[in-house]
Amino acid sequence: MKVVLLAESFLPHMNGVTHSLLQALRHLERRGHDALVIAPRSGPIDHTLYGARSVLLPSVPLPSYPDVRVTLAGAHRLAEVMHAHGAEVVHLASPFVLGWRGVLAAESLGIPSVAVYQTDIPSYAERYGVPGAAPALTRHLGRLHRRATLTLAPSSSAVERLESLGVDRLRLWRRGVDTERFAPDRRDEGRRREWAPNGEILVGYVGRLAPEKQVEDLRAIATLPGVRLIVIGDGPSRLQLERVLPEARFTGFLGGDELARAMASLDVFVHPGESETFCQTVQEAMASGVPVVATGRGGPLDLVQNSVNGWLYRPGDLDDLRDRVRDLTGDDAKRRAFGERARQSVAGRGWDRLGDELIGHYESVMGHATVTATDAEAPPSPVQDQGPVASAPPAPAPRRWSRYVAVGDSLTEGLCDTSRAPAGEYRGWADRLAMLLAVTSRDAPVGYANLAVRSRKVRDAIDVQLPEAAALGADLVSVLIGANDLVGRRVDPERLALDLGAAVSRLRSTGCDVLLVTPFLPRRPVTRFYRQRFRTYNARLRELAAATGSMLLDVEADPELIDLERWAEDRVHLNAAGHRGIAYAAARVLGVRHASVLGELEHAVHDQEEDLGLTAVGDAEWLVRHAVPWLRRRLAGRAAGDGRTPKRAQLVPVIVPTADREPRKTQLVTVQGTVTRE
Structure with missing residues (x-):
């Protein structure tokens, strides 16, 4: 190329x-x-x-x-x-x-x-x-x-x-970080003695010294007792900053291994800039095992997790900045714990992976189908976090699953995906994924259960669905849940993700593989009120994937998966085209052989006008059919899933068509005839 x-x-x-x-x-x-x-x-x-x-x-x-x-x-x-x-x-x-x-x-x-x-x-x-x-x-x-x-x-x-x-x-497309160069073992005790001869806690900034970085805000922490401020970098604002921050040690520009040693020698890293689209130095600090305090705006929102690997302070609130830094400089145990988690949170963000993603983007705009390692049947790369392809990390090793359980809410139940399904039944992306696993499996038959129920929330997944999946002996569990919580009146997205993470960790300890799917919303004006909640929750899911060794389908990284034409007439669930897209994206993450090719073939045999027609409904008709019934349930304190049980509570073998069936009569049946091709 x-x-x-x-x-x-x-x-x-x-x-x-x-x-x-x-x-x-x-x-x-x-x-x-x-x-x-x-x-x-x-x-x-x-x-x-x-x-x-x-x-x-x-x-x-x-x-x-x-x-x-x-x-x-x-x-x-x-x-x-x-x-x-x-x-x-x-x-x-x-x-x-x-x-x-x-x-x-x-x-x-x-x-x-x-x-x-x-x-x-x-x-x-x-x-x-x-x-x-x-x-x-x-x-x-x-x-x-x-x-x-x-x-x-x-x-x-x-x-x-x-x-x-x-x-x-x-x-x-996020940024990579050199986790070999930036690492905790680069810590230089000689440099620390030079910078802090009296044993002060080293709080540092690394970056360009320019107005947009707002380095002058560090005056709020320069006089903290027992703290020495280190400013690493150069730029047009250096002389002015040296006057504003007379207590600080200015090192000038450092690069390469010298910068890595300096970064790892800090105790706390601080970045006050509010105009950062990403903030690479935050990643480098985390890779060095240094906890971070950064402004709660821009790129750091995706990198820093409050009370886990650092703190985000309120933009412009220098008192809050001072309090967050003081919290870490005054507690050695907390500082060490945050630093360890910071290092873990950037695991798998190497530049090689990001480089391959970039080449994939080049190929996509050139009109070429990207052939990934999994499509070519080569071993997938190790589990890594936060890479935005239509998804994230593939499975840690080529393998086959024989007991797949889907966990979630109405999206995983399959609402509105009536394509080639008996009346009153739904198919859904998880049913389609189960079929793909079975079709491409060379070993034993694949058993499939779907525990998802419409209207369910994260707490139900934690208390009911995930334990049931473990009891079924699942070796693969998909988890897509959280949207019903995130559109509620009061919700803490970070707490929600942390609670789910603890449950996923317990499931992973049984040896079960987990596929996490980031929840999503249609791109309509009314959903803008919830977008930040979803972004915060999904950012934590990415970190959770890395921390637990789970796989991740990052729907946010591929907006085409949730284009408006992929939504059903109720405007809150996917139509058949949407479910197909999620299923094949999930298959690619799992390393299913030839998932991309199979997806293109299925796309070719379906009537796209039929899918689009399911989305086209006028506002008045939508109000009568969908909005009013939903409002009545809310006023009555009821949910659509009340009293419902999972459509597939037990593992049942996925039936794959055999060669002796006539093509036009071939049926692809997961269970109970819900997935058919006529």
């Missing part, structure tokens, strides 16, 4: 954009792809480009921030360079000025573009004293990303930000 990567900022200036780009170049070289970098020329480059060639364009420094340069090349010049390279896909790293011209150049050549959102330029403008420019910059940002073939966002807050700008071709 021939890839052209455009970067607004590049070597010799090392920042988050440059670091991510270098990691992408390294991975492209490892996978045998041909890369070319187009970037502003701003000085000599003494860093390897991992086999990539570069075209460095004339540029001018940005006023008040000379480390950022603006290239003067136009779209025509960029198109010439892309054409000469034979580019098949264009990667736009944190695009804005050069990136806009890059989008236009790619369009002129008919080349797909992948824009990686990494910098909130409008927020930066406000920090640099030009707030009047923010509206125009915001409009430009939205226009650029709407123009790109695909945009990759690093966090749920970044996804929300881009959605508010009308960007709809979005995928979640």
Whole structure:
């Protein structure tokens, strides 16, 4: 594959954009792809480009921030360079000025573009004293990303930000972290004695010293008793910060192993910036076993879990910042426990995995079907956390399951999926997944139970369904639950996920594999009130997957799975197309052989107009059929699942069609005729 990567900022200036780009170049070289970098020329480059060639364009420094340069090349010049390279896909790293011209150049050549959102330029403008420019910059940002073939966002807050700008071709692509370089064993006692000769607790910040990072807020903790503030980094604000923070030790820029030793030598890491789309240094601190205190806005929301691996403080509340830091500096045992959990929370976020995901995104916009290791029947990679493919980590090793139990609510029960099912019965994604497991199994028959009941909540899964699954001797359990809790009046998403996590851990201790599925909502205006709850809950599920060695289907990472045409006429459940999509996405996560191919075949034989027709119903009819009955139940204190029992309370073999059946009469029956093909 021939890839052209455009970067607004590049070597010799090392920042988050440059670091991510270098990691992408390294991975492209490892996978045998041909890369070319187009970037502003701003000085000599003494860093390897991992086999990539570069075209460095004339540029001018940005006023008040000379480390950022603006290239003067136009779209025509960029198109010439892309054409000469034979580019098949264009990667736009944190695009804005050069990136806009890059989008236009790619369009002129008919080349797909992948824009990686990494910098909130409008927020930066406000920090640099030009707030009047923010509206125009915001409009430009939205226009650029709407123009790109695909945009990759690093966090749920970044996804929300881009959605508010009308960007709809979005995928979640997080950032990797080098867990070998950033590790607790890098702790340097000699450095600690140098920085804290009297045994002070070391609280540190690592990053660029610039207005958007709000490093001056660290004055709230600089005078805490027994604390020494360490500021690692450089930038245009350094002189001013040295005056504001006279008690702090400023180290200047550190990189590579030197930075890793410095990071691991801290006791607490603090990041006050509110404009972070991801915040890579938070990940690096966690990998180093250092607990984090960060502002409760932007990228850190997906990384820091309150009272587990650190604290999130209220944005702008410096008293809260001081209290959170004091909580950790004053309790050695808590600090150590948080640090251990911080390290665990980033397990499996290596750059190799993220690099493969990036290549998969390239292939998707090029119109190629991505052949993953599991599709090719190679051993899947180890369980890892938080990677946004249509899903997350595949199974830890190729294996077959013979006792599959589905746990959840109405979505897992299969409501509204009446495709080729007897009247009054539902099929659902879990039934479809059970059939896929059976069809592709080479060993013993697959038994399947479905304990899901409509309207059920997380507490029912913890107290009833998961224990019943264990009692059935399940060797695979899928868990999709939480939406009914999250749309309630009062709910603590973090507590909810922690409680579920404890139950999943108990089940995993029996040797059972677990597939966690993130709950989701239709993308309708009315659901915006609940989106943050779902994002918080799902962020914890990702951490839970890593901590328990579970597998994860991250529906949020593949918005196409829940496009509006995949919802039934009641507007809160999936139609047949939606259930099919979830089933095959789950199969890919489990490493089911040829899941992608099987999915395409089934998609081809179904009447898509039939699926879409089930979604199309007028507002008046919807009110009569669905909204009014729901309201009556609520007023009466009842739920749709009251008095109902699971449709499949016991393990029953999944019946697979045999070759001697006539094609048109072949029936695929999971149990009781609920999954049929006529």
